[in-house]
Amino acid sequence: MSRRRKTNRGNPAAPPASSDAARGSAGGSGAQDSDVGGLRAYRRAKREGRDPSVEPTRSGDRRPSTPSARRSAPGRSNPRLLVYALVIVTLLLFAYLHLFAMPQMTYFAGGFSMPGARLWGFDVEDIERLRSVMDDDARGQLNFLHRTAGILFPVAAFLSAWASVGLLMRGRFLRWGVLAAAGLFAVVDIVKTFMIDSILGSEELSESAVGTASSLTVVSWVLLVVVGALVVGSVVVDAIRRSLQENRTP
Structure with missing residues (x-):
């Protein structure tokens, strides 16, 4: 029991x-x-x-075990794609504005190039020559081009530089220098286009206004070359480095 x-x-x-x-x-x-x-x-x-x-x-x-599987994993975002997209859009705007639209305007200007397309600037004689061959329709088309692609391109260039500085570039002074140069380029390029429209449409030419617009044109081209080389170079170097790292990863 x-x-x-x-x-x-x-x-x-x-x-x-x-x-x-x-x-x-x-x-x-x-x-x-x-x-x-x-x-x-x-x-x-x-x-x-x-x-x-x-x-x-x-x-x-x-x-994921492989680089391709890691890139295609759900929920994995790559902010570098935004930088690449901005740079490509900026390059397309540059090609449209300076390689297609500006050369097309020479047909309405007696074969003379537009003031904003001259890397070394222009003088009073160049502006007088353009004023004598361009009618109101030609000046209106140039004004419309300046108000559309002429503003979109420098803004896109600044956004591309901003994104590249934040993600791809190293070094405090380099990053701040590129960002400041990109902002200065956007401001100078937009002001330059407005001044050119004002000069071509004014009744009397001012040598000081022509000289200022010419100087801004040269400065904008110099800033564009420097900033563009740094931004495009950083994108290319980053793409090559990431490709090598992914190929080394087992």
Whole structure:
């Protein structure tokens, strides 16, 4: 009778100790298997001095094994794509404005190039020559071009430089220098286009106004060459470096 009470004491629904131990060992091995490559492996790699960056931070967080799989992983965003897109849009605007639209305007100006397209500036004689061959329709088309692509291009150039400085460039002085030069270029280029429109449409020419517009044109071209080379160069170098790093990653 006492023996029966001893054996039935406690929770009658509790499983035998031997089965608990078996399940505990099985569960322990399963937990260890589930933790392989997870948080435990991450901590072990840090203790052993290995690079833990290839290990996921949680069990179940498995990183893609190949570079192409990592690039196509869901939820993975690449802000560099925005920089590349801005640079491409800026290059297309430059090609449209200075390689297509401005050369087309020479047909309405007796074969003379537009003042804003002259890298070395212009003088009073150049403006007088343009005023004598350009009618109101030609000046209106040039004014419309300045108000559209002539404003969009410097703004896009500034945004491209801003994005490149924030993501691709290193060095505090370089970044601030490029950003300041890009902002100065945008302001100078827009002011230059307004001054050219005002000079071509004015009744009397002012030598000081022509000289100022010519100087702003030269400064804008110099700033464009410097900023454009730095921005495009940073994009190309970053793309090459990332491609080499992804090819080295197993």
